Amino acid sequence: MTNSNPESQEARTVSNFLRDQMAEDVLAKKYGDAIVQTRFPPEPNGYLHIGHAKAICIDFGLADEFGGRTNLRFDDTNPEKEEQEYVDSIMTDVRWLGFKWDRLCYASDYFGQLYEWALQLVKAGKAYVDDLTADEIRQYRGTLTEPGKDSPYRNRSVEENLGLFLRMKSGEFPDGSRVLRAKIDMTSPNLNMRDPVMYRILHASHHRTGDDWCIYPMYDFAHGQSDSIENVTHSMCTLEFADHQPLYRWYIEQLGIFPSQQIEFDRLNLTYTLLSKRKLLQLVQEGRVSGWDDPRMPTLSGIRRRGFTPEALRAFCASIGASRTNGTTDIEVLEHFQRDDLNRRATRAMAVLNPLKLVIDNYPEGQEELFEVVNNPEDPAAGVRQVPFSRIVYIEQDDFREVPPPKYFRLSPGKEVRLRAAYFITANSVLKDADGNVVEVHCTYDPASRGGNSPDGRKVKSTLHWVSDAHAVSAEIRLYDKLFTKADPNDYAEGESFLSNLNPDSLTVLTGAKLEPSLANAKLGDRFQFERVGYFCLDRDSTEGKLVFNRTLSLKDSWAKIEKKAGS
RNA sequence: UGGGCGAUCGUCUAAUGGUAGGACAGUGCCCUUUGGAGGCACUUGUCUAGGUUCGAAUCCUAGUCGCCCAGCCA
Numbered sequence: 001m002t003n004s005n006p007e008s009q010e011a012r013t014v015s016n017f018l019r020d021q022m023a024e025d026v027l028a029k030k031y032g033d034a035i036v037q038t039r040f041p042p043e044p045n046g047y048l049h050i051g052h053a054k055a056i057c058i059d060f061g062l063a064d065e066f067g068g069r070t071n072l073r074f075d076d077t078n079p080e081k082e083e084q085e086y087v088d089s090i091m092t093d094v095r096w097l098g099f100k101w102d103r104l105c106y107a108s109d110y111f112g113q114l115y116e117w118a119l120q121l122v123k124a125g126k127a128y129v130d131d132l133t134a135d136e137i138r139q140y141r142g143t144l145t146e147p148g149k150d151s152p153y154r155n156r157s158v159e160e161n162l163g164l165f166l167r168m169k170s171g172e173f174p175d176g177s178r179v180l181r182a183k184i185d186m187t188s189p190n191l192n193m194r195d196p197v198m199y200r201i202l203h204a205s206h207h208r209t210g211d212d213w214c215i216y217p218m219y220d221f222a223h224g225q226s227d228s229i230e231n232v233t234h235s236m237c238t239l240e241f242a243d244h245q246p247l248y249r250w251y252i253e254q255l256g257i258f259p260s261q262q263i264e265f266d267r268l269n270l271t272y273t274l275l276s277k278r279k280l281l282q283l284v285q286e287g288r289v290s291g292w293d294d295p296r297m298p299t300l301s302g303i304r305r306r307g308f309t310p311e312a313l314r315a316f317c318a319s320i321g322a323s324r325t326n327g328t329t330d331i332e333v334l335e336h337f338q339r340d341d342l343n344r345r346a347t348r349a350m351a352v353l354n355p356l357k358l359v360i361d362n363y364p365e366g367q368e369e370l371f372e373v374v375n376n377p378e379d380p381a382a383g384v385r386q387v388p389f390s391r392i393v394y395i396e397q398d399d400f401r402e403v404p405p406p407k408y409f410r411l412s413p414g415k416e417v418r419l420r421a422a423y424f425i426t427a428n429s430v431l432k433d434a435d436g437n438v439v440e441v442h443c444t445y446d447p448a449s450r451g452g453n454s455p456d457g458r459k460v461k462s463t464l465h466w467v468s469d470a471h472a473v474s475a476e477i478r479l480y481d482k483l484f485t486k487a488d489p490n491d492y493a494e495g496e497s498f499l500s501n502l503n504p505d506s507l508t509v510l511t512g513a514k515l516e517p518s519l520a521n522a523k524l525g526d527r528f529q530f531e532r533v534g535y536f537c538l539d540r541d542s543t544e545g546k547l548v549f550n551r552t553l554s555l556k557d558s559w560a561k562i563e564k565k566a567g568s
Numbered sequence: 569u570g571g572g573c574g575a576u577c578g579u580c581u582a583a584u585g586g587u588a589g590g591a592c593a594g595u596g597c598c599c600u601u602u603g604g605a606g607g608c609a610c611u612u613g614u615c616u617a618g619g620u621u622c623g624a625a626u627c628c629u630a631g632u633c634g635c636c637c638a639g640c641c642a
Contacts, residue, residue: 014581043642078641134640143638145570179640189571191638200640219642243572243637319591321581326635330579333592343605409603418601452601463601532602558603
């Protein structure tokens, strides 16, 4: 159930086959008067990423639309990979995205019931204990094109199977020595039906059940039944599980339990983004990024630290919908929804990332003025603030060119521009260092243009942001770019790996930025638009004496586009 | 060479036998005290070949291409 967010635009929800199916089932009373019940079933073996956000929006969002409920269920049947740290982060991320689960469940809550059901199948002659090694099981399974062969242990008596399974459970056998398998069909064209393993022996401590068990159910023997136990009506999962659906149904039918329905949809893929838990883990473990919440990571914690908002993520997910087509969504779409959200909500401020000193020669020395600036032109309710001005201000190095290229509207010798909300100024001369770099620009201002107005109707082609030298606060600015240089990070040459597609310039740290004084009061979670530059948020690395801002996204920059075109 | 699933603008996604539409990206113009935002316009698509039908993206047949499956992972 979402906290539908009023200030987020009604994220045009696209029709999709999942919603259609649900509507049809509700109308046909497929489950009688029972409510729509869904679940979000992550395995706690890693951090959630943007791909999970799509699944979360589908699981929670759709149930909510039909007045149903959603459980958060940890699919924790493999104690060797799962940890409490991941459970905690997943709960944090789901809540942050704006969803509230009905019940908090764990597959491990059902270990007792699952064991009873395994016993039931053994007694019915539908399951048997196999002594084959893992290697032998693989050989007996056959291949994609050849049928498998029956295990020599397949026809053990019910009594023998019962005895053996009991002893498996009581810990008499070492890991890997035996498994419990369903007796289905070794010649099935669907490999999942070739006597799938139901239980394996694992003398491992489980993050919740400790050492209570030394046998653990496989995904296939746990997921459908867990859905059934929770009366899940629509069990949405990704496409790669489609081949498992016959088995999902087989267990439910053999056991005669609530018939949950599995429905598959396409996984999210994004350009320039890796969404594989294994590879993300590798990036973290090898120190290629600073951690799971590195702002360049596609994890929800990384995205959050970067400054992305749950509202934007939800709008993005609503817009991409769901289908059964494998595709790759342009990262631009995500960025569009984030800019759209931030444009409407972010407080504006002026910050100069790469300062260039601008001296206003005819402005009285020692004089100060306060100019009133709107906090957000998109939102009058955001009010205004006072920004101090004085004789020496900083402007962006990019905003001055001694020799302006064509179509360059910013400051250059002899040109007049507006300092936002302050005055019109005209550049006169420059000071250079020994290397010939411009280090100081001298200009004159027009007192009649106070407030940035043009009393005589005179136009300037450009408005620059600025920060008063005497009042500036310093900050570290972290500029993030794509983590990978290729749209498909997995497109690498022979003998290389996805690591060779890592973008060496994905992080640029600026230490000399000058900010308007109001930014000294920024709090964690505040979001700003640094005018003409981009969207920024305070990073948690900030300390009392040191501000650190993350760039969430740059603003769309049509000058950069002109420059690029001219250059190519 | 088995089985499952899929194929609609560059990308993602609608149209459920009846005008192929939207979003992102792109291009041009307008507007602008953010070269931001906004507005207007434009461009581009039903995998192929047959068939059914008054009418097909949709139904049928045959191809082609793509993804997934041979963990005691999920």
